[in-house]
Amino acid sequence: MTFKSLGLSDAFIKAVEEKGYTTPSPIQQKAIPHILQGKDVLASAQTGTGKTAGFTLPVLQYLVETKHEKYRPLRALVLTPTRELAAQVYENVREYSKYVDIKSAVIFGGVKPASQIATLRRGVDILVATPGRLLDLHDQKAVSFKRIDVLILDEADRMLDMGFARDLNKLISFMPTKRQNLMFSATFSDDIKKLASGILNNPVEVETAPQNATAQKVSHKVYKIDKKRKTEFTIKLIKDNNIDQVLIFTRTKHGANKLTQNLVKAKISAAAIHGNKSQGARTKALQNFKENSIKVLVATDIAARGLDIPLLPHVINYELPNVPEDYVHRIGRTGRAGAEGEAISLVCSEETEYQSEIEKILKERLETSIIEGFEPIDTAPPKRAATQSKGSFGKKKKGGNSGSSNENKPKGKPHFKGNKPANASGSRRTGAPKKKRY
Template sequence: MSFQSLGLSEALLKAISKKGYNTPSPIQSKAIPPVLEGRDVLASAQTGTGKTAGFVLPMLQILSQKESLRNRPVRALILTPTRELAAQVFANVKEYGEFLDMRSAVIFGGVNQKSQVAKLREGVDVLVATPGRLIDLQNQGLLSLSKIDIFVLDEADRMLDMGFLRDIERIMKLIPSKRQNLMFSATFSKDIKKLAHGILNNPVQVEATPENTTVEAIAQKVYRVAKDKKTGLIIKLIQDGGWDQVLVFTRTKHGANKLCKKMISDGITAAAIHGNKSQGARTKALAGFKSGSVKVLVATDIAARGLDIPLLPHVVNFELPNISEDYVHRIGRTGRAGASGEAISLVSADETTFLRDIEKLVGERIPVEIMEGYEPDPNASTEPIKQGQGGRNRGRSSNSGRNSGGNSRSSGNSRSNSGRNKRSSNR
């Protein structure tokens, strides 16, 4: 199978070749043909398998074959849950569309809307957006979705986890009923399949791998450790192992900041990335991590999707997620594009239930080790961590999604401003 055999245009093949891609991944070879045929598609693929190209490439080809409308109204909308993922998808759209007469833009909250609005006024064919900023600009009359031909819902399960269901339903009412719909995600729960039923029309369902499996190239390991010895253990692993690039996940923003500060005090260059960080700080931290000037990036689950870091060798779960599927997304940051990677989890007694649930989800037992001097506490309770003690609020109400970030526009009454300021802190 080659990209040529999928029926892609010369302009797209030229862009693919420039990026050094020769053979389509399984999700690309399965998804691209039905999308090109104009079919609705429901696709499931692990992170790191190239699913973004699976919808961006055929979408660009379809748009390029249609006559451009005057003033270039938005014809394709890609909805993502986080700023990082939106930025990554936008970068892919620009790269794959380099040799096409196509305009694209990305909009998300947490930054001033001025430059985004200016871009929209120039005319945009493809728009990548997070829900909060999209609805905000539409409410201001700065954006029209009346000419949408293709609607893409990326990381749909994450959308529901972050409480975006009502926002999605609202957006669906703003776009034409006659359109092509594509839904891509790493996992599909019953809720996602229910959502798909309400959005997709007689979809082709494709899967590159069994649901919720982890990439075979990732070597997984668990260190059983006392809770108060986790920080010392992770610093030892990084220093003794000579690790130069490590993505570390914590359960809370406060935990990320605390761990980052301790690492810096021990001579390890580190930066934190989470919802309370400004977009500028998040961009700077990620850029430093990719360039190598920052050795350790400490993140909350907002970064579990959308971080595209080539050849990332190590992912560490400083704390296990209390939602098992998030484990798959976290460790999926390594072992990408066929490269090998290592995923290590530091597990204290109160995370035993989380570990059991993760192993049940992925269908395998993860090897366990104990390091001398960092042994688990034999007297510690195995009672699971309660939500108020570091778990994440995974409610599915509209408010919880909006609190994940949005726009910081300052017009309107004080109550409205309060809501927007909350949203701008995280997305």
């Protein structure tokens, strides 16, 4: 199958080919024809499978074919949960529309709104935005949604996680009821289906990977480590294996900063990216990481969905996420577009329940080992009810171990598989968590 056979015009095929793509991915093959036909779509696919192009290309073609000659009202809106994802989607919109007369813009918090307001007043066909800043600008009458033809919710499940349900409902209330709606998500959770039922009209459901699946070419490994020695072990992993590019996840902003400082002290180039960092600092850190001028990017889960890093070979979970689905999103940064990747998790005694919950959602045991000299001597806390995830969890976990049967003490040093550097080049919903404005 080719992009032309999907019904895309030559201008978009040329732009796609210039990015090195000749064959549409499964999600693109399934979603693009339906979108071109004007149908509402509810699509789920794991990260790194071409979801962005799956909605960007057909929406851009629609805008070109129905373009107003004399004026340029906002007609397509893409909503994303984070600044990084908004910037990534916007860049794709720009690249795919380079051979057509389409005006696009991106809006998010962390920067002064004056330039964004000026851009909107000059006229925009398609806008990529985060909910918080977009609502602010709408309150200032800097943007109108009266002519919206297409609404796209990207990473819709993450928007729910971050407490944007109320903002989404408010934004949608300002739009025409007659419009095309597209919802893309990494998972098909019950909450997502509930949200979709209040927004989409008779949607076509498109799914290209099992719910909560990780990329097939990603290998998973767990090291049981004493909590106080995680930093030391992380440094050893990177140095002993000459790792040139690795994304490390922590649970807290403070933890990200502290780990970054310790890596730098160990003469490992690193930067942190999280919600307390200015937009400029976040953009600079990501760019330096992509260009391989720093080896390590330490991130909180705000970055789990919005980072586009080509051929990222390694991800380290310095701390396991307390919501198992977030493991899938973290690991989705590696093993993208068919490339191989490796996911390393450092698990202390108090995190064994988290590992068990992750194994349940993945439906597989994670290879677990203990490294001689780094054996966990910390003790697990008293048994507690398992953290309620967005799936079927919430039952009290019996036992304090992950249940992994292949624990061992391998001789020699821990290693990553492959040490070559990367080639960097409105629904009703109550009880929503407090929203964060990005």
